[in-house]
Amino acid sequence: MKRVLILWIPILLSLLLMAGCSSTPTGDQAGAEVSEQSTGADGSAAGASTSAASQGGEWQGDPLENPNSLLATRVIYFDFDQSTVRSEYLDVIQAHADYLAANPQAVVRLEGHADEKGTREYNLGLGENRANSVRSLMLAQGVSDNQLVVVSYGEERPAAFEHNEESWALNRRVELIY
Amino acid sequence: MKKFLFSLILFFTWQPALFAELTIEITEGVEGALPIAVVPFSWQGKGAPPVDIAEVISADLQRSGRFKSLPREDMLARPTSVDLVEFKDWRALGIENLVIGQVQAHGAGGYQIQFQLLDVFRGEQLTGYSIPTTAPNLRNTAHRIADLIYEKLLGVPGAFATRVAYITSTKLADGETSIKLKIADADGYNPETIVTSTEPLLSPAWSPDGQKIAYVSFEGGQSAIYVQGVYTGTRQKVTSFKGINGAPAWSPDGRKLALTLSKGGNPDIYVYDLATRNLKTITRHYAIDTEPAWSPDGRSIVFTSDRGGRPQIYRVSAHGGKAQRVTFQNSYNARASFSPDGKLLTLVTREEGKYRIAVQDLESGVMQVLSQGSLDESPSFAPNGSMVIYASKTGYRGVLAAVSVDGRVRQRLALQEGDVREPVWSPFKN
Numbered sequence: 001m002k003r004v005l006i007l008w009i010p011i012l013l014s015l016l017l018m019a020g021c022s023s024t025p026t027g028d029q030a031g032a033e034v035s036e037q038s039t040g041a042d043g044s045a046a047g048a049s050t051s052a053a054s055q056g057g058e059w060q061g062d063p064l065e066n067p068n069s070l071l072a073t074r075v076i077y078f079d080f081d082q083s084t085v086r087s088e089y090l091d092v093i094q095a096h097a098d099y100l101a102a103n104p105q106a107v108v109r110l111e112g113h114a115d116e117k118g119t120r121e122y123n124l125g126l127g128e129n130r131a132n133s134v135r136s137l138m139l140a141q142g143v144s145d146n147q148l149v150v151v152s153y154g155e156e157r158p159a160a161f162e163h164n165e166e167s168w169a170l171n172r173r174v175e176l177i178y
Numbered sequence: 179m180k181k182f183l184f185s186l187i188l189f190f191t192w193q194p195a196l197f198a199e200l201t202i203e204i205t206e207g208v209e210g211a212l213p214i215a216v217v218p219f220s221w222q223g224k225g226a227p228p229v230d231i232a233e234v235i236s237a238d239l240q241r242s243g244r245f246k247s248l249p250r251e252d253m254l255a256r257p258t259s260v261d262l263v264e265f266k267d268w269r270a271l272g273i274e275n276l277v278i279g280q281v282q283a284h285g286a287g288g289y290q291i292q293f294q295l296l297d298v299f300r301g302e303q304l305t306g307y308s309i310p311t312t313a314p315n316l317r318n319t320a321h322r323i324a325d326l327i328y329e330k331l332l333g334v335p336g337a338f339a340t341r342v343a344y345i346t347s348t349k350l351a352d353g354e355t356s357i358k359l360k361i362a363d364a365d366g367y368n369p370e371t372i373v374t375s376t377e378p379l380l381s382p383a384w385s386p387d388g389q390k391i392a393y394v395s396f397e398g399g400q401s402a403i404y405v406q407g408v409y410t411g412t413r414q415k416v417t418s419f420k421g422i423n424g425a426p427a428w429s430p431d432g433r434k435l436a437l438t439l440s441k442g443g444n445p446d447i448y449v450y451d452l453a454t455r456n457l458k459t460i461t462r463h464y465a466i467d468t469e470p471a472w473s474p475d476g477r478s479i480v481f482t483s484d485r486g487g488r489p490q491i492y493r494v495s496a497h498g499g500k501a502q503r504v505t506f507q508n509s510y511n512a513r514a515s516f517s518p519d520g521k522l523l524t525l526v527t528r529e530e531g532k533y534r535i536a537v538q539d540l541e542s543g544v545m546q547v548l549s550q551g552s553l554d555e556s557p558s559f560a561p562n563g564s565m566v567i568y569a570s571k572t573g574y575r576g577v578l579a580a581v582s583v584d585g586r587v588r589q590r591l592a593l594q595e596g597d598v599r600e601p602v603w604s605p606f607k608n
Contacts, residue, residue, distance in 0.1 A: 081488075116571075117533060119513040119526050119555055120380055120600070121425040121438060122482050122489055124401075125445040125466035128422055132444075151400050152422060156378035163553060163571060 063099060064178060070095035076134060078172040080115070083129035085137060093134060096176060097141035104144060109177040110134050112152040113159070115168035120154055127152035130174050212331060214239060215248035215268065216277040219293070220258035223283030228313055231281055231291060234320035238338040238365065239327065242564070243587030248273055260294060265301045273298050275331060279323075287313050291320075295327050305330050317367060337562040340364045341604040343382045343391055344578065348596035359393055361408065364560075364603070366591060372406060380600060381425055385432050388605045392416070392426035392435060403437060405452070416450060417457075427470045427479075427515075429496070436460070436470035436479050436496075447481050449496065460498045471515040472496065480504060480523065482512040491525060505538060507545045513556065514538075517563045522583065524548075524557040524566045535568045537583055548581045558602045565589075569599040 064071050073092045076085065085093065100106055112131030114123035131150040138148060160167035216236040221227040239245035248271065250256075257263045258278055268276055279293030294306035305326060311319040321339035328336030343361045350356050359373040359382055373379060377396035384391055385405075392405045401423045406413035417423045421440035428435060435450045439457075447460040447470045461467040465485035472479055473496075480493045483501070491514045492501040505511040510528035517524070520540075527536040527547065535549035535557045551570040558567050560580075565587070567580040576599040578591040591601075 116553060118489070118510060118528075119469060119482065121468045122466060122484075122512050124422050124424050125438070125440070125468050128440055128445065129466065150421065153378060153396070154380075156380060156396070161574065163574075 071099055074176045076174045077169060078130050080172065081126065083126060083133050085133050093137045094141060097138045097143050100138065100143040100147050101141065104147065106178065107147050107149060109149045109151060111175040111177060112150070113157060113171055113173050113175070114155045115171040116155045116158065116163070117168065124152050124154035127154045134174050211244055211246040212275065213248065213273050214245045214275045214277065215253060215273045217253065217256050217258065218250065219279040219281050221281050227281055229316040229320065231279065231316065231320045234317055235277060235324045235327070238321060238324035241365065241589060242328065243582060244332060260296065260303065263296065265298055268298045277327060284310060289316065293323050295330060317363065321363070334564065335562050337560040337564060338364055339607060340561055342567060342601050343384060343604065344598055344601045345379055345382065346596050346598050372408065372411065382600060382602050383426050383428055384602060384604050385428050386430055386605055387432055388607055392428065394424050394426070425469050427472060429472050430474055430476045436472060438468040438470065447479065458498065460494060461501060469513045473516050474518060474520040480514045491523065506543070515557070515559065517559050518561060519563055524559060526555050526557065535566060535581065537566070546585065548585045549579065556600045560603050561606045567601045567603050569601060
């Protein structure tokens, strides 16, 4: 059972990323439905549920649910022992910052993660630095501090479970959870 | 080095209430381990003896790697008192020390255990005790006898009558992960769960009196430090500041916790007074400062910091002030802690891309890598300083391993199921 999961997670992840689907890698943290009317309290990640996004066509719902927008990217990956955001993600962060600035009641939880290499508590620090890097960029783009919640899980919640570079690359990440 | 494999499956079918969750395997032992024979103890009471005391003692001594226990089937005789011992027969087998004893039922639920440690070559007693005990404490009494034998023959106390705390992680059928903080005897018996969560648990730390464990829990979606009574089950939340609440470490007097908080914007070391709840800042640096550990004299704290660009170990006064870098070998050194005598640090180091357990002599600065894995972490000294227990990975599983501080004795401790990590050895029991 575990082996099956382990084999599937990286494959699913890469498929999801390629398709630009709105789901995040770990099912229990999937993005909450945040509509224009929702309050800040509703925007927290607790008890989140995922709804399927329709494929293609004209998009008429919440911009967060648009699978063709940059907002659909909810995971930002990092290099080993680094917390600097790679340039390829700057547009994604800009898009989320624009959304948050336009929707001041929306709250995003920035969950920082690390790979399993090295020690657990140091990795908590590293995960937090990564989440703070994303936070700083968003603040610089006009997002209000109270719209951003930073939590680091270090290496405690891996998205991929193999002990190799592919898995480690998938685990060095910040997840954006609305 | 002569390698030998002993698989000690410590499982007594006639003892269903007590079982070993961890299987301990000695993967490498010492050449010149002391040959010893622990003769089955005589039993005076009704039915079968409740615990095979001699077997527990024999397994403990064998597991330390410092002794080579004679298998029972190789014993020519099984004397249970000195007048029945034929010393020349044991000499012929190359046995240097012999342990004999008796177990008697003694009152309601009580037992009296008598044992003698004999020097085979001199034909005389080295030590002997008569110890009263009770059914639930029989294994512990056997571990204490092993401690006495170890100390008499090697000159340092044994650490068999101690416990180990560790974290397990098991995937549940519904996709959730069950994370548990457990404690077990040092031989893997009597595992007990003291915390269960679906959110991460990490960094367990024993209080110096062995009565409490501090740990980090993410229940509620963010980290908090708790202190829990091991034998009471009650707990208190110590800190739950915004950001990281991590890496609790008890001061040697048990009154304070050094810990990591990122409430100031990035992880720094603080000291929290458990009685006054006063929080004192020890480090203030934009780098990651974490994983504090106290020196045994309580005067200084070592911690991990990447202030120089890469994680290295630094040392600072327990009152704060300027930190001095301690580690210079290798580009990654983290999670240091002191040996009980304060002379060594054990830590995680990266060598040729592999994360391994090392010890560093504080006076000479010389580092010796002890472990052989590629993702080893969480080293913790035994309270007698003889071994370091740590977490390792084999395949998809996290396993526990232990290595002697000279790197000559290796043990692997495998959990029956799931993933096990973050072992911490308890202090000596009072």
